Amino acid sequence: MHDPIRNALKEAYKERVFSEDKKQETLEKVNNKNKAWLPFSVTVIVTCCVLILTFWLVREPITEVVISSEQAPHTVEDIYMERWHEFMTIVENERNEQATLTYLAKSDWLLQRAIESGHSVFYSAPTLTDEEKRSLIELLHYMYQWVERPNRLIDFPQVETFDELTKQAPQLLGHLRGKYKKQPILTVEEQKAPKLRLFYMKPEEIISTLVFFGIFALLLYSNWTSKRNYFFAAIQVGVLCSILLVMFMPSSEKYAFDETTLLQQSIPTFDEPTIDPTVAKLSSASTFGDVRFALVDLGNGIHGLAKFYKNHIGYAWSGSQWGRQKIFTDWVQGVPGQVIAVQQGHGVSRIDLVEEQTKRILSIALDPDEAAIYFIGVPEDFRSYQMLYYSKDGVRMH
Incomplete structure (x- = not known):
């Protein structure tokens, strides 16, 4: 590619003198060259943004799991x-x-x-x-x-x-x-979590990322308008694209704000190859403080309990357990007590909370055939305790 500045200098050397006209012509060509790179720089950056946003828009859609509202008991x-x-x-x-x-x-x-x-x-x-x-x-x-x-x-x-x-x-x-x-x-629409990772970043993370992006954008512009080192330019463009990709890519966080999203976000967390998502159903759900639980019937005799912790965005998935048992236990961080989730047909009709020293007993009655999630809080004066499960016949289960 012919360099207009170099050609102008060669012509000046041939004439053995820089006339005022030649000096003015050379300066104009330099200015025009610098101006020509500015729209090119903007075009490259905008193109990167468009490509990333296009990737986000055409990504593979999440399979929707819809909960029917029919036959409410x-x-x-x-x-x-x-x-x-x-x-x-x-x-x-x-x-x-x-x-x-x-x-x-x-x-x-x-x-x-x-x-x-x-x-x-x-x-x-x-x-x-x-x-x-x-x-x-x-x-x-x-x-x-x-x-x-x-x-x-x-x-x-x-x-x-x-x-x-x-x-x-x-x-x-x-x-x-x-x-x-x-x-x-908040209504469900008000609780819905945004899809871009940008909204999940802390303010200090956003500021540092934008500063980093600005530095590389200036380096790229400086490179294109002066040295024109295409190798370093390619590296700088790659870094800018990576920053934009990190900020604007769909978030991998699993947030649940209603019954449908609870089931939808819970199913993939149960790492069981025999699970059929089309037959899975939400058996019960509860929120205790900053923790939300989803009890799921996964079909084929398999059940699961998913746990979601509240953060500045909403309730994000934090863990799951599953198996063929019909009783699951968990906890609420920072609160003394135990979460007990029972699947339909669990057979428990009563849970006794027993203070081991004084033998004082507090009981909770359960429907032995109904799925539910309970939080049994422990009174402050219970220094040590145990929980006993009884069937509808009064037989201690475990």
């Missing part, structure tokens, strides 16, 4: 009022450890999801306004907090029907919000 109205009556029993009876343990052992997450979505595989829901949905969901949150830390200065009315409770929920929330930690109630 319970109604939101019935289960909600059961929780309300359990709550009022604790309100009216101070220091009822048995009732408190039973109430806190259950999660309201599936009930809250059914209220928000209007349908669920677990509960059929009535028609409610958005304001009523948010009020009822938030009330469940504060009821749980009240049982954990009772405040006897709050008066609760006697309510007998779901409709009455729906009408009184805003007034109750007015009393509870000032006494307990407020938790924003």
Whole structure:
């Protein structure tokens, strides 16, 4: 390729003098050459971005697992009022450890999801306004907090029907919000995690990455406008593409925000070759504090329990266990107690929490045929304890 600057210099040497016209012509060619590389630099960088974003858009789609809302065995109205009556029993009876343990052992997450979505595989829901949905969901949150830390200065009315409770929920929330930690109630759409890895990076990681990118972009521009070393230019372009790829590629994090994504994100974590994803179904799900659990029936007599921890984005998968047993145990970090997940047909009708020194016993009743996830919190005065499982016939199981 002919270099216009070199040709201009050769012509000047031939004439043995640099005339003013030649000097001006040479300067113009140098300036034009520098300007010509600027759009080329921008074009290369933009092209890299387009290629990476195109890769993200045409990537292989994730197989969707959709949970049917047909044949819900319970109604939101019935289960909600059961929780309300359990709550009022604790309100009216101070220091009822048995009732408190039973109430806190259950999660309201599936009930809250059914209220928000209007349908669920677990509960059929009535028609409610958005304001009523948010009020009822938030009330469940504060009821749980009240049982954990009772405040006897709050008066609760006697309510007998779901409709009455729906009408009184805003007034109750007015009393509870000032006494307990407020938790924003987010819809599924508000909870959905972004797909690009950029959104999962910490602020300091984003800043350092952008600084690194800027340095290499300047080096690349400097190289193209002066030395034009194509070997180093190729390396610099490769580094820039790698940085963009890291920032804009789809995140590998597995986040779950509803029943469908819980099942969808859980299935690949069960490393069992005999699992058929098309027959897998969500048996139960619970959220206790910053931990969410999904109990899955994987078919062929195999069951699994997946665990998701809450971070600044949402609930991210952290571990799974599976096998042919129908009882799984786990824990909530930083909280004394044990998570017990039981699959349908587990046969356990009662779990006794026994303080080994005083032999004091607190019990939780289970439906021996129903899948569920419980958190059995251990009272502070239980220095050492054991959990005993009993069948519906009263026989100790293990």
